[in-house]
C-alpha cells in the first residue's frame with residue numbers, strides 16, 4: 001500500500017506528464033499485475049491506443065452484462081483484433097433469463113442498483129482480485145468526477161487506481177480519436193454521449209443541454225453503476 005505522501009508526490013509528478021508516460025510508469029511498476037478496465041467508450045479508446053503504441057499487452061477487462069448494444073459488441077470485436085488485445089470479458093454467472101426468474105422481469109426498471117451490482121460491480125470485483133493496480137478512463141470534466149486524482153489508493157479493491165486521462169476533457173479525447181482515426185461506438189453519432197446497457201432506462205440519447213452522462217439511468221437519481229463509487 002502506498003502512503004498518502006507517496007501518492008501526493010506521484011500526483012504532483014503526473015499532473016505534468018502525458019497519459020502515455022503515466023501508462024508507461026504503470027506498466028514498468030506493476031507489470032503483469034496491472035489491469036486495464038474499459039467499456040470501450042471514447043476515453044477507453046485513447047487508453048487502448050496508447051497501450052498499443054507502447055507495445056504493451058496488459059490484461060484488459062470489460063464487463064459484459066449480456067445487455068450491451070450490438071454496436072458495443074461489434075466495437076469490442078473490432079478493437080480486440082486491431083490492437084491484439086489481451087481482452088477478458090467479465091460476466092456474472094447469472095444469465096439475464098435466470099435473473100428474471102430470480103428477481104422478476106426487467107430488474108433494471110425497478111432496482112437498477114441491484115441489477116448493476118449483480119451484472120457489473122460484483123463480477124468486476126472478482127476479476128480484479130489479486131491485481132496490484134487498475135487503469136480507468138475517468139476524467140475530471142465528467143459530471144461528479146471533478147476531483148478525480150491521477151493516482152489514488154482504492155480501498156475497496158485494496159489496490160492502486162490510475163486515471164491517466166483525468167486532466168483531459170472531452171474535446172481532447174475526440175481530437176485524439178479523430179487524429180489517429182481510431183474506431184469508436186457508432187451510437188455516439190446518434191446522440192448517445194455515454195453508453196451502457198441497452199434498456200432505455202439505462203442508456204438514452206443525451207438530452208439537449210444535458211451533461212455528457214444525462215442519458216444514463218434517466219428515471220432515477222443514479223449517476224454511476226457503482227464500479228467507481230468506493231475507491
Ligand code: SF4
Nearest residue numbers: 108112115116197202
Ligand atoms: S446499466 Fe442497467 S441493465 Fe446494465 S447492469 Fe446496470 S441496471 Fe442492469
